Amino acid sequence: MATDAPKKAIILAAGFGSRLRPLTDLCPKPLVEVNGTPILHNALRNLEAVGVEEATIVVGYRKDAIQYSCGSCFGGLKINYVESTVFDRTGSAYSLWLARDALLSGDCYLLEGDVFFEEDTLRYLNVIDAFDVAAVAPFEPSMQGSAVTLSENGLISAFCLKQTAVTLDGNGLPLFKTMNILRFNSVTLRNTIVPALNDLIGSGATQAYTEELLAHLVESRGLQLAAARCDDLRWYEIDSTDDLRIAESIFSTASLDPPAASLEHRIGG
Numbered sequence: 001m002a003t004d005a006p007k008k009a010i011i012l013a014a015g016f017g018s019r020l021r022p023l024t025d026l027c028p029k030p031l032v033e034v035n036g037t038p039i040l041h042n043a044l045r046n047l048e049a050v051g052v053e054e055a056t057i058v059v060g061y062r063k064d065a066i067q068y069s070c071g072s073c074f075g076g077l078k079i080n081y082v083e084s085t086v087f088d089r090t091g092s093a094y095s096l097w098l099a100r101d102a103l104l105s106g107d108c109y110l111l112e113g114d115v116f117f118e119e120d121t122l123r124y125l126n127v128i129d130a131f132d133v134a135a136v137a138p139f140e141p142s143m144q145g146s147a148v149t150l151s152e153n154g155l156i157s158a159f160c161l162k163q164t165a166v167t168l169d170g171n172g173l174p175l176f177k178t179m180n181i182l183r184f185n186s187v188t189l190r191n192t193i194v195p196a197l198n199d200l201i202g203s204g205a206t207q208a209y210t211e212e213l214l215a216h217l218v219e220s221r222g223l224q225l226a227a228a229r230c231d232d233l234r235w236y237e238i239d240s241t242d243d244l245r246i247a248e249s250i251f252s253t254a255s256l257d258p259p260a261a262s263l264e265h266r267i268g269g
Contacts, residue, residue: 006107013113014060028062030113056102060087112180117235130226131185136176146211147175159215
């Protein structure tokens with residue numbers, strides 16, 4: 001394993017989830033259920049299973065429901081909350097900036113609160129010989145959102161934002177979907193991520209997304225962000241009712257047995 005697995009995690013869970021209406025009229029998006037399990041509960045259980053001891057959740061829309069559902073402890077996890085009072089007019093980078101004290105407290109996982117995923121996704125992040133790692137998977141026709149291209153040595157070389165179908169970039173490289181599950185080293189957080197967040201929010205770009213920040217850091221500031229390929233794992237980002245149906249299908253009957261492939265091949269190509 002490249003480093004000791006983080007003991008802390010940050011989950012961004014403040015947004016409206018407007019494309020999941022009417023499910024999110026009363027229920028916050030992270031508590032929408034996939035086959036009976038809330039998205040956020042799945043994430044917390046997986047984090048606890050890989051040794052995380054403390055999670056900070058950034059809440060906003062229907063924050064009371066999330067706090068009631070998860071409490072101050074979830075299983076063996078200590079839960080802290082950071083509130084965004086302007087969740088209706090800010091992006092995920094602003095939510096991350098609000099959690100900057102947690103970012104400065106050591107190595108951590110960073111997750112978006114709308115991804116339903118297997119526990120081994122987190123384990124894959126920890127077998128990569130790199131300080132900072134992002135989980136990725138092949139970009140499928142049903143997906144949309146941020147994608148990346150990979151270099152020959154398994155680093156993320158560029159971001160392609162707002163993708164809606166499988167495409168090739170100008171160099172003919174395949175695209176991989178960002179799963180919005182990452183691991184960051186404390187040095188990177190202290191010296192790169194938090195200062196960049198301070199600059200971004202200080203400039204007034206409060207509607208920016210985390211992927212936009214990472215794209216800037218990778219492409220212009222030399223951030224070495226390795227890719228943990230999760231091709232053989234089950235996961236889905238849930239933004240719409242169609243996404244929810246796909247996620248429920250993916251997780252309905254598939255085996256929970258560990259994948260046969262060795263974790264050691266996860267880096268890059």
